[in-house]
Amino acid sequence: MTKSQRATCCPAAAFPLQIWWLTISIGKNYIGGQWVVGGAGELAVTDPATGALIQHQALADAADVDAAVGAARALVNSRALSGLRPVERGRMVRRMGEFLLLHCDEIARLLSRESGKPLWEAVIEVEGSARYFEYYGNQAETVEGRSIPLGDDYFDFTVHEPMGISAQVIPWNYPLEMTARSLSAALATGNACIIKSPELDPLSCAYYALAAEYAGLPAGAVNVLCGHGHHAGAALVAHPGINQVVFTGSVQTGIAIGQAAAANVVPCVLELGGKSAAIVRTDADLDNLIGNIRWGIFFNAGQVCSAMSRVIAHADVYDRVVEAAAGLASQISTGPGIEREQMGLNMGALVSLGQRDRAQGMVTEAARQGARVVAGGVASEQGAFLTPTVLAGVEPSMNIAQDEVFGPVLSVIKAHDDVQALAIANGTDYGLVAGVFSRDISASMGLARDLRAGQVFINEWFAGGVETPFGGYGKSGYGREKGREALWNYVQTKNIAVRI
Template sequence: MSHSSLSALVQEARTTGTLSGLPDGHLINGLRLPSQNGGRMETIDPGTGKAFATFAAGDAADIDAAVAAAQAALTGPWRALTPAQRGRLLLQIATLIRSHGERLAVVESLDSGKTLTEALGDIAGAAATFEYYAGACDKHHGDSIPLGENYLAYTINEPVGVTAHIIPWNYPLSSAARGIAPALAAGCTVVAKPAEQTPLTALMLADICLEAGLPPGVCNVVTGTGRQAGAALVRHPGVHHISFTGSVPTGIDVMQGAAPNVTRLVLELGGKSPVVVLADCDIDAAVSNVLGGIYENAGQICSAGSRLVIDRTIHADFVERLVKRASAMTLGHGLRRPDMGAVNSLPHLEKIAGYVERARARGVSVRCGGQRTSDPETGQGWFYQPTILDQLTPDDEAIREEIFGPVLCVQTFSDLDEAVALANGTDFGLVAGIFTRDFSRAHQLARRIDAGQVYINEYFAGGVSVPFGGNRKSGFGREKGLEALRSYSKLKSVAARISCPEPP
């Protein structure tokens, strides 16, 4: 990566408050288009609280056009490509993401508020996702079924059809890639609706897909609000599969909207993930992982390690170490690469602050942070201090509900049974972390904790090859890994008698 090019982009953004040449229209059937109703919206830099670009605000008419383009593309040149040819296109998309990576990262930081370091990591992850599914295209095959010598039986994986992707604001490009890459690998077409807070990198990704040689109509992006554009996409009868990442209430709305058309769903919803720390753990490693698990992206991660469930014999020393390091974290505009960037929006900042203020009013111990703040250089933006709420009870609001911010909630246990009960003590089941030197106990806990993914001795371990998704109110279905290809495929079984009985 060219450091001088990245420096120039950062300088332009910091000097002008924006970047030139940002996409501002939908990408439908290979064309950049305004909304049919002429609507426009602003996107705001959370690090300043100021708008830095405008974009098209679509509605049902734009969704209709995008779905029609995706339907037509299913029977066009895209269908004629072999799996290996699709794989080469996806590999080219990965290459182009990397070549445009500096610009994508700066735009992602401006749009979401995350630090440039985090954004660069997200862009690298998006490229790796397309690279992974490029290699999987020609390996996604069916099975033969032994029915005896007089029969031939086999299964075929066929593309499910037009896929809808409702993309969240916390990881705009990463989440887009996580759904779009396996959908394309399976031979589907795509209509994506990015969050209205962070529309730009999804539009840039659609441009990259065209640049790579993807036929027009295969990957379409419509921007706008969830109410106007997202709901129309979910309810569209021409959509065959929906991938949604977001909150539980909105996920319920998506299920209800999809039900009349019996549309298939993958839902990745909220989390209140426990990090279970046993007394025999590597303390230094566990402290670092707990900090990263809750304060990366200002805690705005569905799988954030938002609950520390710790052996009470090491609780005091462990939390003291956390407080010292959390209190020393730097905050500021993401392009300056602080330890932690801004919260995505003012309403979300107010939501986070409300949880902490109510906890303080209940007498909960706020060990550090607990206050709104701003960029120390400019006095602008939406920031919240890294916060630790200590010794919470299982029924506390801050334990049971997803705060989705830089707020760590601490619970203590005396034995493994209590640790499991606390870990499983919410309505969520997305991920869990375990820190111990005893691998027998680690894997016992991994079996007993109800979560879609368990990390042992490294929070956020794994990557694109490891399936990801939740249980209970954290949703259902799996993204990532080869499991995602199954989400975007429909299985056809064929059984034939190949030996006819002799005529009488």
């Protein structure tokens, strides 16, 4: 998502969901076109802002995973999706995005309650999700092979075929948008998909099953399961019947998933987080920087893999950056997300009390190591809230400068020149995104060249969009999502050589 996206909902749905249909679907699993309960019981999904129960969610077990793989395999074998003319498949994919926009308001309200994010942020996520289906629906008929000249005696050409079954393990920070990112590209290229929704906020993912039905996709093309990672998730990624895995989450879990998939020689796309840095040179527009800090670290309560978690400021502007960032943080209010309909200086809850306590614990440890808390760092007595936090005096060796917080915590680090700033920026195990703030485009481009990150923003954090490839270096994972590059995750190339 970008800060330029609209924060207004679409018009009232022309095709409103019937209440009885919504009642039987939200909170259940969806396998082969049928709503089913899970074999592992159920869990209570609560609002992290208030602790109030929203809905019980059925939990899948290994048998449910088997059933989903069977339904997906039947779809693959039938060629009911992969055998379509690509433009027809693309139209179905685009209609899934249309469904999301038609039901934007109700989806956003459910998402806001289960994830804790402000309602206006939830609207942005729904609209951003719809954009993926629009983009990849339009890309469906552009995946073309090529002919290879071998002389007059041969006709040789390539075709791109779907991988088959794509298993997609979704993170809780953007349950709708991260699903859309992988699901749209996989369907556009003719794959069957099994979505493992996040346990903390799984409810809104049910709308993808409803969207698939609205779009006319055949049964088995979209399957949605919720289950614990160590149970349903582990059974899915290690299943011998799947053909590809997409995962976004922690490094430790990503390593475990990669190992499980490798046992079956199944390729993975892994996005494993970051500790992203913005280098601020002496000639930077500081007003622009502060505006970007608001979006870079305090949007979604900092629960963003590509968050601007470190600002590396030149010594000449360091104090001004710290003061301005602290001033910004002090202006941002916190409260229940469902009450915050208007875009502004507000922030919702973190996704859970555990996530809040982890983030606050890292702030406390940073202070113990010598950092100064110049704003925020206070957890609420009720609800999973942590006030927007700015830390000054952070040294590159501190844990807070090396480890991902996944919360609204900004570390400001001092550098004396570009060489030192670059070394600090590259001095972690991660390499997801990075940024440079400077009026000198030549210096910025030189830093962009040397930054070890899969995406570099210059003068605007989160620049780009669905069209631009995204993925990491180092322990931020491998593979690329978004843009045309993502299409190649879901196809394999076959060469056909004909002796004439």
